Amino acid sequence: MKTSKFGKITFIHGPDRGRYPGCNSIFIDDGEGAVIDPGSSERFLLKIRDKARFLFNSHYHEDHTAFNHLFPEALLYVHREESCCYRSIRNVLDYYGLLGSEFEGLWRDILIERFHYRERTPDGEFLDGDVFIVGGTRMEVIHTPGHSPGHSSFWFPGEKVMFLGDLDMTPFGPWYGDRVSDIDQTIDSVRKILEVPAEIFLSGHESEIIEKEDIFPQAEAYLDIIEKREGKILDYLAEPRGLDEIVEQWFIYRKPREPRHFFLFGERALTGKHLERLVRNGKIRFENGKYARQA
Numbered sequence: 337m338k339t340s341k342f343g344k345i346t347f348i349h350g351p352d353r354g355r356y357p358g359c360n361s362i363f364i365d366d367g368e369g370a371v372i373d374p375g376s377s378e379r380f381l382l383k384i385r386d387k388a389r390f391l392f393n394s395h396y397h398e399d400h401t402a403f404n405h406l407f408p409e410a411l412l413y414v415h416r417e418e419s420c421c422y423r424s425i426r427n428v429l430d431y432y433g434l435l436g437s438e439f440e441g442l443w444r445d446i447l448i449e450r451f452h453y454r455e456r457t458p459d460g461e462f463l464d465g466d467v468f469i470v471g472g473t474r475m476e477v478i479h480t481p482g483h484s485p486g487h488s489s490f491w492f493p494g495e496k497v498m499f500l501g502d503l504d505m506t507p508f509g510p511w512y513g514d515r516v517s518d519i520d521q522t523i524d525s526v527r528k529i530l531e532v533p534a535e536i537f538l539s540g541h542e543s544e545i546i547e548k549e550d551i552f553p554q555a556e557a558y559l560d561i562i563e564k565r566e567g568k569i570l571d572y573l574a575e576p577r578g579l580d581e582i583v584e585q586w587f588i589y590r591k592p593r594e595p596r597h598f599f600l601f602g603e604r605a606l607t608g609k610h611l612e613r614l615v616r617n618g619k620i621r622f623e624n625g626k627y628a629r630q631a
């Protein structure tokens with residue numbers, strides 16, 4: 337298992353560069369210990385679990401919480417907006433927009449069996465600007481919503497290191513397909529992290545370690561993907577189209593992909609967010625079950 341050290345902060349590279357269904361994790365070892373987003377390596381996490389007094393999650397998604405259950409004794413801190421998702425799996429399914437959908441039962445099983453979902457009451461809830469001291473290491477919460485409502489990044493001013501969670505700067509682009517996700521908040525959050533004077537940015541997936549001079553072009557490319565997705569949808573709406581027709585174009589994932597409970601669900605969810613935004617901004621209208629560009 338590959339790890340990278342930044343002072344007392346260890347970046348744990350998940351399998352396959354932290355690609356979903358895994359992620360990259362953080363371990364702070366400074367007299368006291370803390371783990372952020374234990375979705376990387378079960379073997380590595382088992383080795384450090386006795387040192388972890390605190391457990392933090394950047395957000396409630398299954399890939400970032402998959403090994404929370406290895407840390408039953410640690411104090412679990414999560415953002416207040418997502419605390420409900422830890423107390424009940426029903427709230428996870430609701431936040432995802434899966435309640436009542438054809439994939440609800442399947443996803444419930446996947447969350448429990450593959451991602452070890454266990455109901456758990458967090459020991460504490462954090463908000464933007466909250467500060468935690470782990471041993472001698474200072475960590476500040478930067479609320480970066482949009483991907484999910486409580487999504488947070490973690491800033492270590494002593495080391496000048498920032499953990500981005502799922503503002504991951506991947507070539508796929510940002511995810512904002514939860515029922516409770518928001519595109520405009522995602523954009524604002526990417527801009528917000530660029531104001532942090534970090535030397536090193538650590539991504540929850542794939543991009544891994546991003547140096548200061550690379551974060552600006554990567555962030556611009558990441559934001560540009562949002563505009564490209566929306567541009568393709570808008571072009572297609574020169575003729576009135578129904579939601580199913582639009583989803584079948586695979587503007588987000590670019591080609592039909594399996595399994596459907598993951599990719600079709602995602603395609604529909606992200607497309608839906610763009611359609612909502614286009615209607616809100618007056619660029620398209622919704623009439624007789626079809627979306628069409630405004631003349």
Ligand SMILES: [Zn+2]
Pocket residue numbers: 395397483502
């Ligand atoms: Zn996520």
